[in-house]
Amino acid sequence: MTRKEQKEERRQAILMTALSLFVEKGYYDTKITDIAAAVPMSTGLMFHYFESKEELLLELVKMGAEGTRSLSAGVPAKQLEKIPADVFLTGFLTKVFAYAKEEPWVFNMFVLMGQVRRSGMPEEAHKTALAVDSIEFTSALISRGQKDGIFREGDATLLARCFWASVQGIMEEMAMDKSMPAPDPSWIVAMLKV
Amino acid sequence: MTRKEQKEERRQAILMTALSLFVEKGYYDTKITDIAAAVPMSTGLMFHYFESKEELLLELVKMGAEGTRSLSAGVPAKQLEKIPADVFLTGFLTKVFAYAKEEPWVFNMFVLMGQVRRSGMPEEAHKTALAVDSIEFTSALISRGQKDGIFREGDATLLARCFWASVQGIMEEMAMDKSMPAPDPSWIVAMLKV
DNA sequence: AAATTTATTGAATTTAAATTCAATAAACTA
């Protein structure tokens, strides 16, 4: 393995460690020394891999933003049209909740992105974290569901925002208490149904 | 007005200012100087009223905890039995969302309590912030709704936690974007309905 | 294997923000 790959791998390790800690204790309560100790490596070495604590966060947020984008972009329009909107959303939530156990990474990222968006984090991080994409995507999906008569009437964008805000809230609750079982996804989708 | 009352009033002013700022920018991004400037008063004087920034937060959390407690304790059991569970919850949410506009205080407090509970805040604050009461209260309500056949089956405590987590998520979204309209409370209660 | 580059450490420094403090003004008490 080349040196660059080594370094890249180490960077990833740091990122993942930081991600867990940020979600667990919050960005500000996580000290550089905490991350270093958890990796583990010396505090000084952290700055060989990342310019600053904030750059570390920014990097995570960038990854998160890409993930979110690919999430909505990743669904081929033709497939999508065939699936009823409620079935699609339920399926999606099922996947996300399943990750909570098996791929804590994706799950934690979800929680981090929400925390960043809701501020209490350095300004710079914000600009990258706008989850406009997924709101637009879901909003369109909801509109279709409304036309099909399976979703309730009302401003589709507002419904989408509330839907995601609920998901976010529940995921944060789960992140806080690892022993909490995931809810049945249909409970949440019920918010939208007639 | 006596001197003590003066002081108490000033304390309240500081608390309310801090509460808004904590919710708006987050606890750590709100500097003592920011609060002082907003009140307004000199930075030094802040410490004449509160021992530390953390004591200030603790005071707010204590107020919030009392508020939450009185919320559940405040409903006479006899009244409660007569009202269908779904109607009660919808009514409750209607009130809370109405506050968003008229009494930002209550609203902000709600958001702050959630943020504290989900960590990212000094440890001490946690102990006081446990919202166990309202979960128990809601859980009981949901059980009743299940017996009456208006609520879906499933672990009542989990349903209660998800319900509040959703509300929390939506309120935080509203706190973030003041122009966001409140959702129809029945959307959220729909989560519980058969 | 010598030279160069990269990784690593832990202590020293810097920095931003909380907290203290000495000095002054205002309010109250006797």
Added chain:
DNA sequence: TAGTTTATTGAATTTAAATTCAATAAATTT
């Protein structure tokens, strides 16, 4: 009104945490 207590200020200090740095070890190149 003289004296005492409380409110107020803004600059000085402390503190905790991020960041830099000089020194050393390991790896890579020539």
